[in-house]
Amino acid sequence: DGGITQSPKYLFRKEGQNVTLSCEQNLNHDAMYWYRQDPGQGLRLIYYSQIVNDFQKGDIAEGYSVSREKKESFPLTVTSAQKNPTAFYLCASSMVPVGNQPQHFGDGTRLSIL
Amino acid sequence: GENVEQHPSTLSVQEGDSAVIKCTYSDSASNYFPWYKQELGKGPQLIIDIRSNVGEKKDQRIAVTLNKTAKHFSLHITETQPEDSAVYFCLGGGADGLTFGKGTHLIIQP
Numbered sequence: 001d002g003g004i005t006q007s008p009k010y011l012f013r014k015e016g017q018n019v020t021l022s023c024e025q026n027l028n029h030d031a032m033y034w035y036r037q038d039p040g041q042g043l044r045l046i047y048y049s050q051i052v053n054d055f056q057k058g059d060i061a062e063g064y065s066v067s068r069e070k071k072e073s074f075p076l077t078v079t080s081a082q083k084n085p086t087a088f089y090l091c092a093s094s095m096v097p098v099g100n101q102p103q104h105f106g107d108g109t110r111l112s113i114l
Numbered sequence: 115g116e117n118v119e120q121h122p123s124t125l126s127v128q129e130g131d132s133a134v135i136k137c138t139y140s141d142s143a144s145n146y147f148p149w150y151k152q153e154l155g156k157g158p159q160l161i162i163d164i165r166s167n168v169g170e171k172k173d174q175r176i177a178v179t180l181n182k183t184a185k186h187f188s189l190h191i192t193e194t195q196p197e198d199s200a201v202y203f204c205l206g207g208g209a210d211g212l213t214f215g216k217g218t219h220l221i222i223q224p
Contacts, residue, residue: 006157042217044214045213099212100211102163106157
């Protein structure tokens with residue numbers, strides 16, 4: 001089955017630690033995205049990538065970093081600079097052009113601070 | 115960036131009745147208008163989308179209508195069923211087309 005896989009499903013972080021969330025897709029999509037969702041809120045864009053080795057900041061990129069070394073993978077690092085990291089993180093992928101194609105989502109990673 | 119407003123934030127309807135959710139966008143260059151459904155603890159799933167060259171699209175009990183002049187598009191669900199209970203999101207257009215509405219929690223009353 002083609003799809004998009006996020007891991008882990010739940011993640012706990014201590015204050016001052018960086019953590020990396022995994023996102024893998026086997027849909028052969030060029031574009032990948034990271035969103036943050038807070039309770040009762042919509043999805044806010046953190047970063048997106050349209051092609052390997054290239055990515056753009058979204059609306060709330062501060063305190064986050066990404067890499068796109070392979071087409072299938074788009075990991076997100078939540079750094080210690082992100083002061084309020086507790087949230088539900090969603091990864092998605094789509095064909096290009098960005099914003100003009102359906103997005104396929106993973107089932108998310110819930111990050112909590114210990 | 116693109117401004118996307120979605121209303122209402124909560125909608126409660128009797129099972130079997132219809133539900134309508136509306137999104138308004140600001141960028142007249144927008145040309146792709148999808149709707150997503152999110153169930154608890156899951157990622158959103160595309161349920162229907164429309165492009166700017168048509169005014170309406172239907173898929174069984176679900177339809178989307180687009181008014182480009184007024185810059186709004188709406189999701190219509192007829193003959194609502196318990197499994198329609200979820201949060202629904204629209205996605206706005208614009209240069210990157212990646213601004214979601216804040217969501218509508220649809221509650222189906224038995």
